[in-house]
Every structure is written in C-alpha cells, then in structure tokens.
Amino acid sequence: MYKFADTVAGSGSSTPYLPLNTVFNSVNLDEALTDNNGSFTTLAVSGRGILPRNIHMTEMSGSHGAREKRYTYDVREITVKYKLTDRSNEGFRERFNRLNGLLIGSKKRLEFTDEEAYFLATLQSGDTPEEDSNDIVGTLVFICTDPAKNRNEQTLNITTTTQVFTIGGLEPAPWTSRTRFTAPQSSFSLETNKGGKVILYYDFTDGDVLEIYYETRNIFLNGKDLAVSIALETEWFELNPGLVSFRASHETALNYAERFY
The missing domain is CATH 2.60.120.860 (Jelly Rolls)
Structure with a gap:
C-alpha cells in the first residue's frame, strides 16, 4: 500500500510518502529504472480526470430540444511525461530498451503512487525527442479501452x-x-x-x-x-x-x- 503526504498544516506527521511514480503491470518504473548511473523520473500525468460523456438523444417532433436516452464514455487516454537519464550513451540505450520491455502487454494495471486507483491500459505510443544527449524528456501514451478508474x-x-x-x-x-x-x-x-x-x-x-x-x-x-x-x-x-x-x-x-x- 502506498503512503501519502499529510497535507494538514501543523499536524506534525513525519510519515514518509512516495512522490509521483508510474507503476505498470506491478512494476514501479521510477524504481526499476533508477540506479547510480541513471534514472527514470515521472514528471507529470494527464488523462485521469473526469471523462466527457457521449449523450445519446432523439429528436422530439414538434417539441423543443431532444430526449436523452443514455450516455457512454469514450476510450480513456493517459499521457505520462517522464525524464530518462544515464551517464553514458551505451547505458542510456540499455535503459531505454529496459523501459520498452517493461511496457509490453495489453490491458495491464496502470497505477500512480499519488492515488489509490488503477486503470487497465495498453501502451499506444511514445514520443521521444532527438536522442542527441543522455538526458531526455519524453511522453508515454496509454490507451484504456475500458475507461473506468x-x-x-x-x-x-x-x-x-x-x-x-x-x-x-x-x-x-x-x-x-x-x-x-x-x-x-x-x-x-x-x-x-x-x-x-x-x-x-x-x-x-x-x-x-x-x-x-x-x-x-x-x-x-x-x-x-x-x-x-x-x-x-x-x-x-x-x-x-x-x-x-x-x-x-x-x-x-x-x-x-x-x-x-
């Protein structure tokens, strides 16, 4: 179970807490890809909020507006912004390959350590800038065909x-x-x-x-x-x-x- 920061001022609590980490298929990426030579750091996450609803309606002949029938949710897209670093070119490529290997699988549990919740997600794509250094910021885009949290x-x-x-x-x-x-x-x-x-x-x-x-x-x-x-x-x-x-x-x-x- 993850521990969270106590945000109540003056509470005096010294309970340790985890920063924002990405956990995919039960593997904490920030921990698994961080050592003395380099690191993976989750910077930001988007797509976990309220989903828009597709409201299905039928027109009412001779009346204003329409009649609501039901609503459905779109597929959920979660984007993780991360930083990947290493001391050497070889180490960087190896760390990147390890990241790719940890993201294999369909409809796996995707979790974040700032919230006690999970999604069933599949990696759709990864946006990586020019690899002209051993210190890059990129994004991972996960698709949740079942959009539930x-x-x-x-x-x-x-x-x-x-x-x-x-x-x-x-x-x-x-x-x-x-x-x-x-x-x-x-x-x-x-x-x-x-x-x-x-x-x-x-x-x-x-x-x-x-x-x-x-x-x-x-x-x-x-x-x-x-x-x-x-x-x-x-x-x-x-x-x-x-x-x-x-x-x-x-x-x-x-x-x-x-x-x-």
Whole structure:
C-alpha cells in the first residue's frame, strides 16, 4: 500500500510518502529504472480526470430540444511525461530498451503512487525527442479501452443465508467469484434480490475450486473450462452501486473494484 503526504498544516506527521511514480503491470518504473548511473523520473500525468460523456438523444417532433436516452464514455487516454537519464550513451540505450520491455502487454494495471486507483491500459505510443544527449524528456501514451478508474477492491463473503451488502462506486462494476467446496454438491447457485443469478449443474466434490468471471462469462473448475455447466435460467448481472442482497448455495468470495469515471 502506498503512503501519502499529510497535507494538514501543523499536524506534525513525519510519515514518509512516495512522490509521483508510474507503476505498470506491478512494476514501479521510477524504481526499476533508477540506479547510480541513471534514472527514470515521472514528471507529470494527464488523462485521469473526469471523462466527457457521449449523450445519446432523439429528436422530439414538434417539441423543443431532444430526449436523452443514455450516455457512454469514450476510450480513456493517459499521457505520462517522464525524464530518462544515464551517464553514458551505451547505458542510456540499455535503459531505454529496459523501459520498452517493461511496457509490453495489453490491458495491464496502470497505477500512480499519488492515488489509490488503477486503470487497465495498453501502451499506444511514445514520443521521444532527438536522442542527441543522455538526458531526455519524453511522453508515454496509454490507451484504456475500458475507461473506468478502479478503486477500493472489495471482497464480499457470501453464505447460504441472504445478506445485504452495499456496493460502492459510481457506476456498475464487473465481478469475479471463487468457491472452494467442502462437501459434494450436484449444483451451484449465486443469486441476488434483483433477479440476477448464475446457476450451474455439475457434480462438485470436496476440494473443488470454482471460479466465475462475469465480464468474460468464463467458468473454471480447478483451472479447467466448465462453461458446459451453465444453466439456461442463468441471468448474468453487474454490481450496481447501492444495496443488494446475495445468497449462494455454498460459501463464496465475490470480488470487485469500485468504478469511477
């Protein structure tokens, strides 16, 4: 967990805190690319603020204005301005190559140490000026096809008794679940009081581990695909902010991250 500066004047707190660092795929770039011979320094970040909304409307014949139907968000673009330095030409090229290697991967977690939140991002491009020295300032442009800002990862411990939970965030969130069976069971169900339900028909045994992924509709049992077990009466559901009741046929851990835009 990152530590943040205490901004309350006169608090007397001496808690250490991290400056603005870039963390991609669980690697802190500022730390991994900094040593006695050179460094990577995050200078500024843009694109983490409020996203514009595309409001879908229909014209009203004979009336003023239009009727709002719904709105959607654009793809999010996050730009990181950084400084890269090294004592030698060879060291600079090697440090730059290491940076490139650390940015490989699609839809990886992108985080910054001044905020407890993360994005799912892919590097789109990097703007690098003329490499006429071993001290340059450049930019990295990340694309988030899922534009959500994710915060406060939560685990709901769902039992066979109906329980009420408060779903945080501002927008509906996807979820994953994990169930470890402690006794044989011929089916599994996970249900909400709002009509959502996932029902599986399969002969589960003691020790089986069941994993469900809402976003991809994937079902795995002990790491192997079990989509064949999904019942026709299944009604997939997102987690809408607010109160929701859950019940499962076996104790289940449901995980999600609060969503903001």
